[in-house]
Amino acid sequence: MCLSAGYSQSSIVPVDLTCEYRTDPVGLDVPRPRLGWVLKAADDTRHGQRQSAYRIFVSHSRASVDKNTGDMWDSDWIASDEMQQIEYKGKPLQSDRTYFWKVAVKDEKGVASLFSKTAQWSTGLFTQEEWTARWIGASEVYDPAQGDNKMYDPWFRKSFNLKKKPARSTLFVASVGYHEVYVNGRKIDHPVLEPAVTDHTKRARYLAYDIAPALQPGKNVIGLWLGMSWSIYAPYVTSDKPRTPIVVAQADIYNTNGERMMRIATDESWKTHPSPNKLNGNWGFGVGGYGGEIWDANKEIKNWNTISLDDRDWKKAIVYHPRLTLSAQQVETNRLYEVPPAGVEKRSDGSYKVDMGVNFAGWVQIAVKGNPGDTVRFLFSEREQEEMTFGLQSAYVLDQSGKGVFRNRFNYGSGRWITIRGVSSAPALNDIEGWMIRTAFDDAATFECSDPLQNWIYSTVKWTFENLSLGGYVVDCPQRERFGYGGDAHATSETGMFNYKMGAFYTKWLEDWRDVQGTEPMTGNMNDTAWARKQAGSGRYFGNGVLPQSAPTYHGGGGPAWGGIVVTLPWLMYRHYGDTRVLEENFAMIGKWLDFLDSHTENNLLQRYGGSWDFLGDWLWPNATAEGMNNDKPETLCLNNCYRVYNLRTAAKIARVIGCTAEAEKWERQAEASAKAIHAAFYDSEDHSYADRSMANLAAALYGNVMPPELRRTVIDRLEKEILVNRNGHIHVGITAGAMLFKVLRDEGRDDLIYAMTSKTDYPGWSFMRDNEATTIWEMWEKDLPGHSLLHSSYLYPGAWYIDGVAGIRRDDAVPGFRKFIVRVPRPEDTALSWAKASFDSPSGTIRSHWTRENGGLRLSLTVPPNTAATVWIPTEEGAAVGEASGFAKEIARKNGYVLFEAPAGKYEFKIE
Structure with a gap:
């Protein structure tokens, strides 16, 4: 049995649990997802910590797994040192469910660890037949003969009543074109420019949104906002779908007893209306570029996604029938990373030039003032001497107030400089914000050395x-x-x-x-x-x-x-x-x-x-x-x-x-x-x-x-x-x-x-x-x-x-996944560097390497994570001695000007005086 929480004699404990490479992913449609963890040493001054067995519990409820039971899967103790790519082998998973799991391990002496913290994943819909929702869109369709896009990004909404507040509800949303999700005026989650880009001749990817916290007893409304983007991209044209943003969405709403109260699904009963935002230009290389966005403040409807809106004059959504496979989005969503502006310069022609300090691809938010009804333009450039590069430009149409805030929504710009035209006063630096956008994968490394150029x-x-x-x-x-x-x-x-x-x-x-x-x-x-x-x-x-x-x-x-x-x-x-x-x-x-x-x-x-x-x-x-x-x-x-x-x-x-x-x-x-x-x-x-x-x-x-x-x-x-x-x-x-x-x-x-x-x-x-x-x-x-x-x-x-x-942290060809790896310090004649240090979050744990050369000597500080081993290559002259204080690193060979050591898990200090 595993030891109770709060005490452990094991040398290791599992941490950083993942499922299909991600932390607590939602909406997976993988029938047998792969689980993984890395190991933390209970005492990082010791050496040789390794895993000899593991036990996984998977349950349909957190309460069950917290009691150290696995009603979906109890792997029992498996004699193995594997800790990544562990395939789930329990009962068949069900669609639209959350599963909780944790793992314990035995160390090199067979002593069981504490259980890890509880992790989880949720499932999507495993079969196409489970989708009863229908694809919907607006009636307006892009006509390439007209050149630039003329359509405004459409809104969609659906009102419904609930007798009581639900216990859980996941809304699955797939779209051709980007989308955002709102419930009762509240934006659900914070990803941007979703879903991930996909071949829309074959597939659409759906995301899972937890909407239960935003639902309430009585009247509710779900709002969907679609962006043009990839819906009009020429290579995705097929005869079965229109060149307009379309969406399919479905949610089952459950009470505290686990009973389904109702299903919300897109169909012809949904209402649609143009939003104030539209694609400025086109979408694609060779057909005018990717443009930007135009926001017309005169078309704003502040409460478009709330229950207070009277939507009787909205049109009915159009049902479409694309032949697309619906698949869960198995990759991290896009996120925003701040890029602060560096300065604003007034130009002789009355425009203003913003320096964002760095070339980047992403969004900006800029507060502007001007004459009512005027159009403020934002021109993006990679080159300081050019006002605009690659046709990237956005615009904001002022309403009667003569002021407003432009912010990207369904497109992005790229450049360092932004020229602003059409404003009546200079935007202050604190009126400008910028964000780089990227897929939100985690960092895995740090590096620094003695050479500023490197x-x-x-x-x-x-x-x-x-x-x-x-x-x-x-x-x-x-x-x-x-x-x-x-x-x-x-x-x-x-x-x-x-x-x-x-x-x-x-x-x-x-x-x-x-x-x-x-x-x-x-x-x-x-x-x-x-x-x-x-x-x-x-x-x-x-x-x-x-x-x-x-x-x-x-x-x-x-x-x-x-x-x-x-x-x-x-x-x-x-x-x-x-x-x-x-x-x-x-x-x-x-x-x-x-x-x-x-x-x-x-x-x-x-x-x-x-x-x-x-x-x-x-x-x-x-x-x-x-x-x-x-x-x-x-x-x-x-x-x-x-x-x-x-x-x-x-x-x-x-x-x-x-x-x-x-x-x-x-x-x-x-x-x-x-x-x-x-x-x-x-x-x-x-x-x-x-x-x-x-x-x-x-x-x-x-x-x-x-x-x-x-x-x-x-x-x-x-x-x-x-x-x-x-x-x-x-x-x-x-x-x-x-x-x-x-x-x-x-x-x-x-x-x-x-x-x-x-x-x-x-x-x-x-x-x-x-x-x-x-x-x-x-x-x-x-x-x-x-x-x-x-x-x-x-x-x-x-x-x-x-x-x-x-830094010398290299894969070992004989053992994939960094269970064994090589650390090879460069020879003195290979570089002019006097030191370098790096950390690398390998799939098997964090490896750290820090070497320094001084007065002809060499020092290497090395961390080998638990359950791994390193072959360490120290460059040295023929016959020179290499010191290693712990005694756990064993010299195994000398070749090609290197002394080779085999080092199990632990911290090491190698020295050549």
Whole structure:
């Protein structure tokens, strides 16, 4: 039995409970959710704490689980050291229920711990048949022939009576277009720009809202406010649904006895009316951009969502019949993060220019004054010398009072500067507020070192990544395109995993990739009709393994390294989180993708396929626009063939993990045959390089490991020469090859080469951005080429290196999920750093590394969390002694200038005097 609360002899206690990667998630439609925890040491001065068994209780009520019973699941004691990805194996879960759970563990001596604090999750609706609600919308539909949007975002409301206050009620809401939920005038929850962006040719995601606290005996009203946004997006056009915001919502209302009092569901009895807000412009790249919002204060109805409103003149909602699968939103919602303004400047033409201090993507709130009926305009810009970039602008129409407050609601801007036109007096600094918006995943890391430039790169990469992570996928840029490019994902995914808790986020994004598979890339004619999915021309649905270059957004150019994210990302998630389900769920997609590439392979070499933008190689290397990127030259063919081999090798590893031996053997054979063909076709035996001798193709060849084993070291030496000699330490790759380059160098432990590139202070490099007053990472190494973004996913790949390279906290390939890991301190000659420190909330607990060099000595302070073990690599001269005071870290080897220690859980101080 477990010990009673308040006393424990166990060395560990479980904390930080999660369900499907999240804390107390709501509305899950996963029949067998996975549970997890990490362990806290009862005495952090001790060593070797580990878990030998666990016991989980799951119950339908908090009272039951508090009594240490599990009426849904009592796992009994399971002899296991696993603490993540524990699949629920109790009674079948029911829809629209809350389940409570807790866990106890036994330590290394078999002593049982206290139970954890109680955690919970709630379920959504497991089957489509449980939805009796109907899709509703307004009668007005977007007409692309009219250009910019003319429709105001619609309100919907439904009044009803209750005999008594309910005990519980969850409102499930899915929408095409963003939505907000109100009950009796009160906004329910605080997410913004929801639901997460989704392929609305196939799916709509619902959120769960607890509305019981806002309901009351007597008359009640539920209000829904829809925003235009993705409802008019061209690639989501299908014949079964209108181009207008639509919503489906359903709530069962229960009394204290658990009896259902009534069901509220959207249907034709709901009323609708235009709100004062509308999309300003259009929604999409190539059709006028994403615009902003217009608020007309003359159309306000203050009590639109309260019981006091007389809605007899409102119209009846229209029932629509889209063929969409309803799925729970399994990713965190969007949240607001404050961005305070830095200053306001009056300009000679009577306008005012606000400096928000940093480039960001998000919302603003600005109090304004002017003449009654006038329109105040807000122009957003990334560049100080330009009044507006990418057509992002919003407006506020003043009512008779001549004053008001503009605030975003269903769109967002992106930039640093805001020009305000049409006001009669200067807005005060405290009249202006700003918020960055992003998916609310938790931070997972901190980092700092002795070099201010490296600290700037790290913090700016993180800030940029956050600004790109709105809506459950990573966009290339938040102002011009807003597409979820697979190629850009290669440049960001490990930076994301090493710095944030991204499990739910990437699980959702991979579902988006499964949804879009089978549709050809959205290249070709740049107009609304040709870009509509399943229409003639671009975007036709083939149903095979082809992948568009972005998900869930379809648009854009790319190539094999764009679609290939469907192989790379599941494998990274498995290694990082120990998640085998992500391999199983995406295995069919991986197989179809590789079959598609096979259909364009001759004599073991991948051939160019698709349109002019469908077979890109590297993208945006220094001076790339002048040299020409989209071409049929051999370097592109070489790079994409190397990438295909990497896909094949990775897919084979995935297949072996999940027991698909036949597929593994097939892909291994293909990889070896193609590697030989690539080496024969593109290797320069005199120069030891590939194709055009570029840094990009050297990196790609190493990434795919296409050379004979005996030549790999030679090619690495040639890459070193390319970086240090031919390029004088500068980087000379773009998005695609840059991600390959940094991955190769990180895996090879070549911190010296990465440091050389990240520490250069002239063009091209990150310092060049800093010295040109960047506050976010640019799209290109150059700043001033018109039409390019200054907030972009292009060069975020150093973000992972600061954790696994400089701080040295690395995955152990033999044990996924950081149950075992490596801490490798960089050699003195690798960097000019005198110290670095980081913390990393790994899936198995918080790892801390802090090393310092002084007077030729080295000190490493290390925390190894309970139930894990570290292999510690200390760089030292031949024969030098390494001190470690605790005696628990055991020296196990000396190789390549390092002394290796095996360290179980605990705190350590390693010293070289």
